Amino acid sequence: xxxxxxxxxxxLALAVPALANDSEAAINLGGIELVQNQFVSMDSEDLYISKxxxxxxxxxxxxxxxxxxxxxxxxxxxxxxxxEESYGDQAIPDFTKLAFQTTVNGKPVKFQLxxxxxxxxxxxxxxxxxxxxxxxxxxxxxxxxxxxxxxxxAQKTARMAEGLLRKTEGxxxxxxxxxxxxxxxxxxxxxxxxxxxxxRYAPMIGGSVAGSLYPEVRKNFPGSLTQYCIDxxxxxxxxxxxxxxxxxxxAPMAYSETWIGYVLSSGRNWRGPIxxxxxxxDKGKAENxxxxxxTGVKKISPTQFEVRRTNFEPKGDLEILIVEWPxxxx
Numbered sequence: 447x448x449x450x451x452x453x454x455x456x457x458l459a460l461a462v463p464a465l466a467n468d469s470e471a472a473i474n475l476g477g478i479e480l481v482q483n484q485f486v487s488m489d490s491e492d493l494y495i496s497k498x499x500x501x502x503x504x505x506x507x508x509x510x511x512x513x514x515x516x517x518x519x520x521x522x523x524x525x526x527x528x529x530e531e532s533y534g535d536q537a538i539p540d541f542t543k544l545a546f547q548t549t550v551n552g553k554p555v556k557f558q559l560x561x562x563x564x565x566x567x568x569x570x571x572x573x574x575x576x577x578x579x580x581x582x583x584x585x586x587x588x589x590x591x592x593x594x595x596x597x598x599x600a601q602k603t604a605r606m607a608e609g610l611l612r613k614t615e616g617x618x619x620x621x622x623x624x625x626x627x628x629x630x631x632x633x634x635x636x637x638x639x640x641x642x643x644x645x646r647y648a649p650m651i652g653g654s655v656a657g658s659l660y661p662e663v664r665k666n667f668p669g670s671l672t673q674y675c676i677d678x679x680x681x682x683x684x685x686x687x688x689x690x691x692x693x694x695x696x697a698p699m700a701y702s703e704t705w706i707g708y709v710l711s712s713g714r715n716w717r718g719p720i721x722x723x724x725x726x727x728d729k730g731k732a733e734n735x736x737x738x739x740x741t742g743v744k745k746i747s748p749t750q751f752e753v754r755r756t757n758f759e760p761k762g763d764l765e766i767l768i769v770e771w772p773x774x775x776x
Contacts, residue, residue, distance in 0.1 A: 485510040486635050487717040491758075495766060496728035497649065497704055504643045508635035509717065518633045520645065521709060524564070524624040525584055541627045546647045548631065557631040563623040565609060570623055573610070583621050590618040649706065659684055659701075659769065674767035675739035683735060684769065691771070704768040710760035723758035727751045727766055735769040 487507050494501040508514055522541050541559060548555050563571045563581045574581060583591050594602070594611065602619050605611045611619045635641055658667040659681075670676070687701075713720055729736040732748040739762075746752045 482715050483516065484717050485514060486516070488713060488720045489640065490722040490724075491713065491720050492724045493708070494726045494728065495706055495708060497706075497730055497768065500645070500647055500649055502645045505640055506635060506643065506716070507640045508637055511637050513637050514635045516633050516635065518631050520629040521712065522627040522629065523707065524626045525582070526624045527584070527620070527622050544647045544649075546629060546645070548629075548646075549644045550633065551642050555631055557629050560628045560630055562626050562628065564626055565623045570610070574623070577605075577610075579610075579621075581623075582625055584625075590620065594619050594621065658703075660688065661685055670767075673765050674737045676737045676767070680735065680737050687735075687771065701769055701771045704766075704770070706766040706768070708764040708766075710763050713760055719757040719759040720755070721757060723753075723755040725753040725764075729768050731770065733770070736766065738764060738766040740764070 485508060487509060489505040489507055492503040546557070548557055561581055562569055563574050571581065579593055597605070602611060606613060606619065610622060612622050613619055658664060658670050664671070725740070726746070727736060727738060728750050730749060736751065740753045742753055744752045
């Protein structure tokens with residue numbers, strides 16, 4: 447029973463794509479650039495994150511004497527070149543299936559999905575178009591992409607010198623760019639008035655990897671402890687749960703990890719700090735465990751944890767870990 451459960455968790459552990467704050471964007475030949483706005487403030491942000499649903503409500507005020515029509519971008523997580531091999535057992539995110547909904551002052555608005563290729567923050571979309579190369583190249587097969595395989599050796603060397611390709615120890619070549627999807631919309635901010643904006647969608651769930659928190663292996667994954675600010679109390683509770691499972695030979699031993707990221711830093715692009723910020727993280731079930739890097743966390747229900755800030759200036763982004771065990775009826 448335990449071996450079956452462990453295999454199931456290795457295949458089905460949950461990985462949720464990152465989310466982001468709204469930001470003004472400039473779209474030009476070089477791609478999308480998030481820019482600072484000196485006239486529109488973010489008066490409040492009310493953010494709810496769970497495995498099943500993401501909701502965020504903003505209130506903005508245009509402090510200028512003119513109506514402002516801005517292009518707003520909500521960046522979705524990058525499909526990273528460095529993660530190509532891991533997509534062999536993970537679902538490659540399809541952001542067209544997010545069921546993304548946006549309202550402005552309670553009324554639905556249309557938006558557009560724009561894909562861009564980036565290398566270390568530099569937009570290379572136009573260069574790929576010049577070469578006739580696809581933006582989306584990751585398949586998870588671990589094999590050299592066909593359009594790269596067809597290149598003469600001299601061109602592979604030239605493109606590697608340009609930074610578009612890398613050479614593996616086995617002598618194969620792979621692209622180096624990440625693919626980033628932006629949800630963009632035109633937004634009118636009336637002079638001297640406030641606007642309420644909401645986003646809502648069900649995050650995609652897929653992925654793999656479980657087991658990095660077990661006592662015998664956690665020292666091999668110190669990055670996970672730091673990334674989610676996992677403390678001694680969390681590990682003690684986790685170890686206690688594992689000990690209980692060990693006493694029951696029919697209990698599934700494996701657990702699953704859900705990773706949820708939220709890009710808070712793009713919220714710095716408005717006038718001044720976020721005046722009122724509220725975050726609620728819902729771990730789903732009372733027996734689940736959750737950890738993330740925030741101070742002043744208050745438990746407000748058996749499953750929900752709240753953080754409040756005044757004049758909040760996010761310096762980093764949010765990473766959330768939810769741990770849960772399968773039921774005994776597997």
